[in-house]
């Protein structure tokens with residue numbers, strides 16, 4: 232993690248890295264996603280199940296394992312040093328699903344893990360800190376969003392409230408209600424001045440990546456573009472020792488999915504105690520075998 236990335240992640244709670252994939256990597260990943268999306272849903276059952284997520288997204292479970300071009304993104308060279316630093320070299324991986332947003336989908340309400348814990352439904356612990364001399368930052372619950380389509384200003388898509396991972400009061404229901412009145416449409420919300428101050432709508436291009444603490448208040452504006460979908464892989468990470476507190480029922484992947492994975496990814500998925508160092512955590516560049 233560069234000093235600039237560290238500062239930004241600490242201050243804003245997320246990082247946005249343009250052009251993280253090479254053009255070849257992007258092409259391979261897009262080909263894999265096209266294949267996944269043109270496979271009849273029946274054939275995906277039990278491994279890469281398709282669900283219409285309440286009209287918010289089309290959702291493909293475990294898509295990260297569908298093809299090596301997608302699995303490689305889990306430990307990609309652009310994000311791997313960041314994953315290791317955020318987890319203090321005790322990395323764990325939980326889930327990797329594909330989300331597809333189209334103009335027929337609705338918005339995703341603003342949310343964060345911090346809200347859930349303040350409301351008593353999540354982790355009541357401090358999960359973001361920096362070392363006293365500022366040489367490292369830690370965050371034990373974060374998401375990595377890899378983009379496969381261009382987002383242009385005005386299309387809609389992901390919104391983030393920079394710095395909100397450090398807030399101490401929960402998000403106000405009134406804000407949700409007024410944004411919902413305007414259908415989470417950025418232009419209408421801006422015009423009517425009802426967005427929380429500082430809320431940003433990111434416009435990543437295909438091949439870009441966002442790394443975001445799940446404590447940051449975030450959501451999705453209604454997708455407006457009709458000529459493009461917004462397809463992105465959502466990879467969820469934590470520390471190996473927080474995974475150890477989670478139930479197998481929540482973490483276990485179908486055998487058919489596990490069997491496809493390289494040993495490096497399997498090691499990353501494993502629960503572990505705090506003092507053990509995974510061999511992958513000692514690797515600077517992960518090459519899947």
Ligand SMILES: O=C(O)CCC(=O)C(=O)O
Nearest residue numbers: 339388389449450451465
């Ligand atoms: O629409 C988005 O980009 C946000 C998705 C999201 O919040 C999530 O997958 O947890």
Ligand SMILES: [Fe+2]
Nearest residue numbers: 342374449450
């Ligand atoms: Fe989220």
